Amino acid sequence: MSEPDVGMPPVKAQWYFRQLLNGLQHIHSMGVVHRDIKPENLLLTGQDILKISDFGMATVFRHSDRERMLNATCGTLPYASPQVIKGLYKAEPVDIWSSGIVLIAMLAGELPWDSASNDCPAYKEWVTGSVALTEANPWKKIDNAALCTLIKAMLIHDENTRATLKRIMEHPWTNADFGNSCFLYFLSCFLVYVVSALSYILNGLFTFHSIVF
Known part of the structure; x- marks a missing residue:
């Protein structure tokens, strides 16, 4: 989807990102969470339409308006939320987190960290707000103010305050006219x-x- 270490133009990333959000909205409305959102599981048709694939890690989290907490550690480590790594989490924020990492990968052509855990220096810098803008990380390639606020909202450590799908879909960058x-x-x-x-x-x-x- 994007060239390694380079990424893709924002307009193209936005096109795919919007489709990803629409797909997640549909999945979540059915009470299902994917739990392994990553570029390898996002397929493109000949008309550049994005399709979410590989539901091997998916599970039902809502039935008859009742939601349950999840505890299975699954997915792909660089895209997994801190709560998934620890093993107890709400469903929807998991896919929000992974989508935020996918957005960074599309724009920068690289991932921000190896895992969202205290063992990872790059993630600790993110949590403490001490990220340095260097050529060695993707943040230097993401210089749009609105885009930065979107990514920060999607990658909040606390799943209870992480951005919801509705908030993301209404965000200025998501709806920006390029x-x-x-x-x-x-x-x-x-x-x-x-x-x-x-x-x-x-x-x-x-x-x-x-x-x-």
């Missing part, structure tokens, strides 16, 4: 679709011609 960049990106997506469709049609005609003659 102007010409947005238009050019969607135009490129459309052209890719047209080229793919024409290629498919021409290949079909060539095959038909070969069979007939």
Whole structure:
């Protein structure tokens, strides 16, 4: 989805991020939590539509309006919330956290830390607010003020105060208009679709011609 150590343009990251949020909203509305959101589990169609895959770690957390706490340590460590690592957590904040890490990966092409635990120096710096903007971490590549507030809200250590899906979907960056960049990106997506469709049609005609003659 993004080039290692470089990332992708904000307009493209926003396009995928919005789709991820919509997917999570649907999943959570059914009382299901994914618990392993990461780039490897996000598939793209030929039309650049994002699909959430691999529900092997998913579980039901809400039934008949009753929610339960979860305690299984699962998922992928760099994307797992502090509560998942410890083994007792609420459901929805888990996917919010992982989505925040995915957003960083899309924008910066790298991950902020190896694990959200006190054993990880990079994460300790994040919690204490002592992160240094250097070439050795992704924060230097994320220089948009609105974007920074969004990421901070999604990666709050306390799951009870972590941003909700509703809050994230209403955030200024999520709804930002990137102007010409947005238009050019969607135009490129459309052209890719047209080229793919024409290629498919021409290949079909060539095959038909070969069979007939």
